Amino acid sequence: MxxxxxxxxxxxxxxxxxxxxxxxxxxxxxxxxxxxxxxxxxxxxxxxxxxxxxxxxxxxxxxxxxxxxxxxxxxxxxxxxxxxxxxxxxxxxxxxxxxxxxxxxxxxxxxxxxxxxxxxxxxxxxxxxxxxxxxxxxxxxxxxxxxxxxxxxxxxxxxxxxxxxxxxxxxxxxxxxxxxxxxxxxxxxxxxxxxxxxxxxxxxxxxxxxxSFGIKRAKKKRPPARKTPAPIKKSKPVKKNDVASQPVEVNEPVTEQEEPVTEEPVTETVDQTLITDEFDLFNFSVDDEIDAIMSGLSSFDSILDEISKEKEDSENE
Amino acid sequence: MTKKTKKLRRNESVFYADTLVLLLPLAVLAVYRYGLGALCRILSCMLVAVLCEIIGSLLMKCQRDVSDCSALFIGAATALMLPANIPYLIAFSGVSFAVLAVKLPLGGTQSAPFVPTAAGFAFMTLCWSDKVFGYPIIGGAIDSVNGLSLSHMLSLGTSIRPNYANIFDVLTGNYSGPSGAGCIIVLLAGSIYLCLRHRKSVFNILGFLLSCSIMALLFPRISSNYTHLISLLMELCSGVLIFSAVFFVTDPATSPSRPSHRFMYGIFTGIVCMVMRYFSSFEESTCFGVLIANAAWPAIQIRITKIKKKKQIAPRTSSAVKGDAQNG
Structure with missing residues (x-):
C-alpha cells in the first residue's frame, strides 16, 4: 500500500x-x-x-x-x-x-x-x-x-x-x-x-x-544518550483486590509513542501495464548532487556538535 | 521562536540600526556636496526597499519583520554607493533586485548567503556600467560633465600628485566618486564606532584592510615617485573599498561567528576583492569580490574546521598510545 x-x-x-x-x-x-x-x-x-x-x-x-x-x-x-x-x-x-x-x-x-x-x-x-x-x-x-x-x-x-x-x-x-x-x-x-x-x-x-526535487535532509547523528540511573519512584501501597491502583514499572526506559501510520486508500482501479514508479521515471542526477551537499552539511553540523560537546566535557572536567 | 533565534534577530536589528546611524553623516556629506538631489535619491531608495520588502513578503506568504532596518539599510547604502546623478529607475531596480531577488528568496536577513546590497550593486554594474560609474564633478552642474574618479585613474594606471592638498582631498572624499562612499575619514570613524558596538566586527575589518593593503603595496597599478605608498592610498580610498569593509564584510548573516574565522574571512575577502579589481573590466569590482567570497567561504570554513579537528585528535591519540606503552 x-x-x-x-x-x-x-x-x-x-x-x-x-x-x-x-x-x-x-x-x-x-x-x-x-x-x-x-x-x-x-x-x-x-x-x-x-x-x-x-x-x-x-x-x-x-x-x-x-x-x-x-x-x-x-x-x-x-x-x-x-x-x-x-x-x-x-x-x-x-x-x-x-x-x-x-x-x-x-x-x-x-x-x-x-x-x-x-x-x-x-x-x-x-x-x-x-x-x-x-x-x-x-x-x-x-x-x-x-x-x-x-x-x-x-x-x-x-x-x-x-x-x-x-x-x-x-x-x-x-x-x-x-x-x-x-x-x-x-x-x-x-x-x-x-x-x-x-x-x-x-x-x-x-x-x-x-x-519537489525529492530532497531529503540527512538526519543528524545524535550522540548516544548518557546512561543515568532512572529515578525510583515510591510505589503507593497496594490495596487488596484493587487492580487499577497497582504500581507501574519505573525502571523501563521511556519510549516515544509512535504515531499511527495512516495509509490512504487507492480509489481508482488502473491498468497494471500502464502503472509505473514515479521516482524511476523522473529521477535525475541533480538529486544525488543535492544529497551529497546535504550530507556534507550534516557532517559539518556533526563536527561542530562534537567540538562543542568536547568543549563542554573539558569544562566539566 | 526560540530564545536563540530571538537573540539573533535582536542583534541583527541592533547591527542594522547602528549601520543606519553610520550612514547618516555620509548622507549629510552627500547632500552638502551634491545638493537635494542626493537626498531625494537616498530617501526614495529607502522607500522602494521597504515597499519591495512588504510586497515580496506578501507574494511569498512569509512573515518578514520590516522593523529590523535591513531594508532601510539596503536602500540607503545603495544610493550612497551610486553617483549623485544616477537616474532614479536604475537605483530603484538595483534596490529591488537586492530585496526581491537576493534577500527574500534566499532566506531573509538572517540567512541570506550573499550581501544583498553588494548583489544589487553588481547587478547595476553589469546592466548600466556607464551610468553607475559616471560620477559628476563636485561643485559643477550635476548633470553636465563626468569627473575623473580615483578608481578610473587606477584602471588607467595614472596616479595623483603626492602633495598634502591632494592627500587631504582624497581622505575627505573631495573628488568625483560615489555620492556617499568617498569620505574615508568619516568611514574610518564609523568603523571605530561599529567596532566598539560590535566587537567581533573588528576582526573582519582588520583582516580585510590588512590583505588589501598588502596587495596594494606588493602589486601597484600605478607608477609614481612614491609608487607603493601612493598605490596604497589610492587603492584604499578609491571606489567603495572602505565602504565595503565597514558595511559588507561585517554583515552578520555572512560573516562567521568565531573571531579567528572572522579574521580569516576578512583576509580572504580582501584578497578576492583586490584580485577582482586588478583583473575586472569594470573600474570598481569590489562588490563582485564580496559576492565571490560569500559563495566560497562556507566551503573553506568546513575545511578549516576539519583540519582543526584533526589537529585536536592527533595529540590525544599520541598521548593515549604513550600511556598504553607506559602501562603495558
Missing part, C-alpha cells in the same frame, strides 16, 4: 502535463540549461534551438524505445550521443544553408546539442523502459516544455536585454542590457521557475507535491 502512493498512471494527458509543466526539463529538472542561459538572447535563435531539441528528443526516444532495450547501458549512452551528433550536424548544415545569420548567432551552441543531457536522460529514464507510443508522447512533451521555456527566455531577453523582437527594434537602447548576458539568463530562469511554481500551486494543485 505504501508503494502505491508513489505510483502514477501514465496516460497521454498526464505525460504531457508532467513533461510540459510539472516536471519541466529546464525549470524543474534543471537539465539542458546551456542553450537557455548562454544562447537564447534572441527569439530567432531560441526558435532554431527549440526545433532542434524537439526533433532530437523524438528521434532519440523512439530509437531507444524501439531498438536499444536489450543493449547494455554503457553502449546505449554512446549511441545517444551518436544520434545527437547526427541530428545536430544535419541541423547545423541546414541552418547554415537557409538561415546563416541565425546559425552564426547561435554559434557553438547549435553543434553542442549533440551532447544534450536532456535527450540522454529521458532515453535512459523513460524510453528504454516503455513502449514506443509512450516514448513518443514523452519526447514530444519534454520537447515542447523545453521549447516553451527557450522561446519565452529568448523573447524576454531579446526585448529587455537587446531591445529587439527578432528584426523589429522596439527600444533604441536596451532597457536592461545585463539580461543579454548569461547571468541574465539565470535570473530569467529563476523568476520563470518561481512563476511556474506559483502556476502549479494555484491551478494544478493536485500535482504540486510532484514538483
Amino acid at each position: 505504501a508503494n502505491d502512493k508513489n505510483r502514477v498512471v501514465l496516460t497521454p494527458s498526464r505525460i504531457f502535463i508532467y513533461g510540459v509543466v510539472v516536471k519541466n526539463p529546464i525549470l524543474v529538472q534543471v537539465i539542458g540549461l546551456c542553450p537557455a542561459v548562454a544562447a537564447c538572447a534572441d527569439i530567432y535563435v531560441a526558435s532554431l534551438l527549440s526545433a532542434v531539441i524537439l526533433f532530437l528528443l523524438i528521434l532519440c526516444e523512439l530509437a531507444a524505445s524501439a531498438l536499444l532495450k536489450n543493449v547494455s547501458a554503457w553502449v546505449r549512452m554512446a549511441l545517444y550521443f551518436v544520434m545527437g551528433l547526427i541530428v545536430s550536424s544535419l541541423a547545423t548544415m541546414f541552418a547554415e544553408m537557409y538561415v546563416p545569420q541565425i546559425a552564426n548567432t547561435a554559434g557553438v551552441y547549435l553543434p553542442l546539442m549533440a551532447a544534450s543531457s536532456a535527450a540522454a536522460l529521458r532515453c535512459e529514464n523513460f524510453a528504454v523502459k516503455k513502449s514506443i507510443r509512450l516514448s513518443f508522447y514523452d519526447a514530444a512533451a519534454n520537447g515542447i516544455g523545453t521549447s516553451l521555456v527557450l522561446l519565452f527566455t529568448g523573447f524576454v531577453r531579446g526585448l529587455l536585454g537587446v531591445g529587439t523582437i527578432g528584426e523589429f527594434v522596439v527600444f533604441e537602447k536596451a532597457p536592461i542590457s545585463g539580461l543579454s548576458m548569461p547571468f541574465g539568463g539565470f535570473i530569467m530562469l529563476g523568476f520563470s521557475a518561481a512563476l511556474l511554481k506559483w502556476f502549479i500551486s494555484t491551478f494544478l494543485s493536485d500535482y504540486s507535491h510532484d514538483m
Whole structure:
C-alpha cells in the first residue's frame, strides 16, 4: 500500500502535463540549461534551438524505445550521443544553408546539442523502459516544455536585454542590457521557475507535491544518550483486590509513542501495464548532487556538535 | 521562536540600526556636496526597499519583520554607493533586485548567503556600467560633465600628485566618486564606532584592510615617485573599498561567528576583492569580490574546521598510545 502512493498512471494527458509543466526539463529538472542561459538572447535563435531539441528528443526516444532495450547501458549512452551528433550536424548544415545569420548567432551552441543531457536522460529514464507510443508522447512533451521555456527566455531577453523582437527594434537602447548576458539568463530562469511554481500551486494543485526535487535532509547523528540511573519512584501501597491502583514499572526506559501510520486508500482501479514508479521515471542526477551537499552539511553540523560537546566535557572536567 | 533565534534577530536589528546611524553623516556629506538631489535619491531608495520588502513578503506568504532596518539599510547604502546623478529607475531596480531577488528568496536577513546590497550593486554594474560609474564633478552642474574618479585613474594606471592638498582631498572624499562612499575619514570613524558596538566586527575589518593593503603595496597599478605608498592610498580610498569593509564584510548573516574565522574571512575577502579589481573590466569590482567570497567561504570554513579537528585528535591519540606503552 505504501508503494502505491508513489505510483502514477501514465496516460497521454498526464505525460504531457508532467513533461510540459510539472516536471519541466529546464525549470524543474534543471537539465539542458546551456542553450537557455548562454544562447537564447534572441527569439530567432531560441526558435532554431527549440526545433532542434524537439526533433532530437523524438528521434532519440523512439530509437531507444524501439531498438536499444536489450543493449547494455554503457553502449546505449554512446549511441545517444551518436544520434545527437547526427541530428545536430544535419541541423547545423541546414541552418547554415537557409538561415546563416541565425546559425552564426547561435554559434557553438547549435553543434553542442549533440551532447544534450536532456535527450540522454529521458532515453535512459523513460524510453528504454516503455513502449514506443509512450516514448513518443514523452519526447514530444519534454520537447515542447523545453521549447516553451527557450522561446519565452529568448523573447524576454531579446526585448529587455537587446531591445529587439527578432528584426523589429522596439527600444533604441536596451532597457536592461545585463539580461543579454548569461547571468541574465539565470535570473530569467529563476523568476520563470518561481512563476511556474506559483502556476502549479494555484491551478494544478493536485500535482504540486510532484514538483519537489525529492530532497531529503540527512538526519543528524545524535550522540548516544548518557546512561543515568532512572529515578525510583515510591510505589503507593497496594490495596487488596484493587487492580487499577497497582504500581507501574519505573525502571523501563521511556519510549516515544509512535504515531499511527495512516495509509490512504487507492480509489481508482488502473491498468497494471500502464502503472509505473514515479521516482524511476523522473529521477535525475541533480538529486544525488543535492544529497551529497546535504550530507556534507550534516557532517559539518556533526563536527561542530562534537567540538562543542568536547568543549563542554573539558569544562566539566 | 526560540530564545536563540530571538537573540539573533535582536542583534541583527541592533547591527542594522547602528549601520543606519553610520550612514547618516555620509548622507549629510552627500547632500552638502551634491545638493537635494542626493537626498531625494537616498530617501526614495529607502522607500522602494521597504515597499519591495512588504510586497515580496506578501507574494511569498512569509512573515518578514520590516522593523529590523535591513531594508532601510539596503536602500540607503545603495544610493550612497551610486553617483549623485544616477537616474532614479536604475537605483530603484538595483534596490529591488537586492530585496526581491537576493534577500527574500534566499532566506531573509538572517540567512541570506550573499550581501544583498553588494548583489544589487553588481547587478547595476553589469546592466548600466556607464551610468553607475559616471560620477559628476563636485561643485559643477550635476548633470553636465563626468569627473575623473580615483578608481578610473587606477584602471588607467595614472596616479595623483603626492602633495598634502591632494592627500587631504582624497581622505575627505573631495573628488568625483560615489555620492556617499568617498569620505574615508568619516568611514574610518564609523568603523571605530561599529567596532566598539560590535566587537567581533573588528576582526573582519582588520583582516580585510590588512590583505588589501598588502596587495596594494606588493602589486601597484600605478607608477609614481612614491609608487607603493601612493598605490596604497589610492587603492584604499578609491571606489567603495572602505565602504565595503565597514558595511559588507561585517554583515552578520555572512560573516562567521568565531573571531579567528572572522579574521580569516576578512583576509580572504580582501584578497578576492583586490584580485577582482586588478583583473575586472569594470573600474570598481569590489562588490563582485564580496559576492565571490560569500559563495566560497562556507566551503573553506568546513575545511578549516576539519583540519582543526584533526589537529585536536592527533595529540590525544599520541598521548593515549604513550600511556598504553607506559602501562603495558
